[in-house]
Amino acid sequence: MSHKESLFLSGDGSHTLFSTKFGAHYHSLHGAIDESVHVFIIAGLYKLVRQSYTKIRIFEMGFGSGLNALLTMLETEKFGIEVSYDTIESDPVPLSEIEKLNYTELLSCSGSLLTELHQASQNQYVKIREGFHFRKLIGKIEDHMFDKKYDLVYWDAFAPECQSSLWESEIHKRIYDAMDDYGVLVSYCTKGSFKRVLKGLGYKLESLRGPGKKREMIRAVKCPR
Helix, strand or coil: CCCCEEEEECCCCCEEEEECCCCEECCCCCCHHHHHHHHHHHHHHHHHHHCCCCEEEEEEECCCCCHHHHHHHHHHHHHCCEEEEEEEECCCCCHHHHCCCCHHHHCCCCCCHHHHHHHCCECCCEEEECCEEEEEEECCHHHCCCCCCEEEEEECCCCCCCCHHHHCHHHHHHHHHCEEEEEEEEECCCCHHHHHHHHHHCEEEEEEECCCCCCEEEEEEECCC
């Protein structure tokens, strides 16, 4: 199946893309920026900032549009923290589509920041802005060999109906092992089978209020055994 994207305006005025390959939107139609801020920044990054982390190692599953990385970079500057940000993507979005997105305009930041993330060299760290060290990995997570520990995981794969293997125990055991003690995983998905996978691995689960009209989301903490 060809990999094509169509541009949509979401409820908060920000764009989202629709992937014909996976038959899904990259972000919520109720609000692309609102969803990412709520699930990944407020529920994830802010939790560690409140715990006085000054250096945070992040792994993001599904670079996609680059919105989560962009938002995290802006927060890095705001709080004066140092972030090492790894992200993996199996199907990069063409730059011609990225250039249509209105994220930098709505976030009142440099229009080049999003394209810098997408044009960054693969498989090596690049300092996009002070305190933000970014490594973009191209490939399937099933083939990725983790080479470090993480404090925070943004699990932003397409829904289980689109990519079922990415929500099952085998891959999440590897994620769990790659996280430091008290590491946090956040995701918009609240499907019962996914919760059971996380509980079975040893996470402590928190059901938080979801973004927009979504009733809940998940925050999972890796507690030492």
